[in-house]
Amino acid sequence: MTDRLYIDVHILQTVPPANLNRDDNGNPKEAYFGGKRRSRVSSQAWKRATRIHFTESRDPQDLATRTKRIASQLAKGIAERSGIAAEDAQRIADALIKSTGISAGKKAGDTAYLLFYGRRQLDAIVALVADNATDLAALDAKALEEAVKTLPVKEQLQTGHPADVALFGRMVADIPGLNVDAATQVAHAISTHAAELEFDYYTAVDDENSEDETGAGMIGTIGFNSATLYRYATVGLHQLRENLGDDKAAVDAVDLFVDSFARSMPTGYGNSFAHRTRPSLVAVVVRADQPVNLVSAYENPVPASQGIVAESARRLAAEFANATEQWGDTPLYVGICHTLGADTEETGGKLLEAFGANRTFPDLREGLRTVLIEG
Known part of the structure; x- marks a missing residue:
């Protein structure tokens, strides 16, 4: 059995106008990357969304x-x-x-x-x-x-x-004996392209206004943006095994995390924007050396004129292929599930060459379980 195993999860997800994760001014969080302003969703926001999603497949009593x-x-x-x-x-x-x-x-x-x-x-x-x-x-x-x-x-x-404590860890500063080292690291999601903050000016009408009353009963603004996000997380299976003390429980926890990380969504202003989408691409890479975030594929932002999600997928494939070749890293397992490729053969071909055949999401998870069990 390999001493160290890292499960890298790479996701591309397009989100319509939304305010998933607010800053101190109530606007969507942002970051500069590659010299351009990007939409950002904090790791804390998506970790909480992932934990909330755990309850859809686990008894809450078995969670934290x-x-x-x-x-x-x-x-x-x-x-x-x-x-x-x-x-x-x-x-x-x-x-x-x-x-x-x-x-x-x-x-x-x-x-x-x-x-x-x-x-x-x-x-x-x-x-x-x-x-x-x-x-x-x-x-x-x-x-x-x-x-x-x-x-x-x-x-x-x-x-x-429970699985969520083993995955996300626990820090108790004044009692080190209660600390649990996290097995999971989650990156801040950022847009693969430059993004601009916009504002929705809205009004609400008082239903009980008389016929001679005009004007709104309420006026306000909400900041929003839209983005194709690159999301990344990694799970150390070796740390999970140590935290849980059981190989099967550790593999189950990885499967739980991959499923919920892919399917979850922060709920900020959800009623105002109805922003829930599914990822366009989920790629899973099992490595024995170290986790590798592929965000450098987007250091040069994707131009809006090229079809953002398809170009983002092609860049991800190129970054993964180039990094694997140049560093001489051979992953133990690579799998992908995506809804791309129908637009052009180029996109599907590049994803196939880099990550292998397209699978359904259940097949992707099952293939990951198999390789982790066989170790």
Whole structure:
């Protein structure tokens, strides 16, 4: 079995007028690349969209949540399982969280930072005290803290990680033992071409206006742009195996990520723009050396006159082929699913030469699973 395996995911996706990911002024995020302004969607936005999509194929109980309110969630579980009063359950929960060394927040019951943990990990902590919750509730504050101090609370957060914690990692600055190294890196998506910020001036009419009343009941503007985005992410299978402790679970997590990363979409202003699209191209490359982002294919922006998505695909194919040849890298697996090539034989031919035969998305995922299992 190869010591290191990286699964690179390259996506081209065209998005109509939209505001997927706002900056501090409420406008779509942007970046300069190759000396030109590009549309940008932050990695955080697409990682969250990916995590939300996980729930479409996984029981939410098998996934994680990220919150400052772990103590209140823990108290709810203790109360439901033991039947004690909510205030007594909260006292026990606060003592349990304090025993881990997790810093308290300014608001009562909150932690100082968002904590990413599995729902079943929380259930395991509840199980530590559920049977003697009544006795614990009868103790004063000092005695309660002493009683829970020896319980393996921290250990429950260090094992049995759900797929999303194993993929995206966890950082707890003041308790390194609770850190989980992320197996996944997600790049900021940028447009393959120069993009301009535009504004939608909108008005809303008051339905109860009388006949002699004119004018709008509301006036506003929304910033938007449209773009063909290059999206990239990589998953380290070796790190996933370490985080999950199980080869099959690691392969399942890769499949879950590839499926949800490709199908998900940030929801910013979704009702205003109805911007959901599917990718025009998804390419998967398995490597044993290092992850390789192919964004340099677009350092020189694609001109709008050439048909942006088709030209973006041809450039991606050329960048991948050239990099593979010049660096002498031979990927362990290459697969592609795309809806291009019908426009010109040139596009389909270049994609075929670089990435192999076009597959359906389910076939692409199945081929990836097979090569990862066989290792």
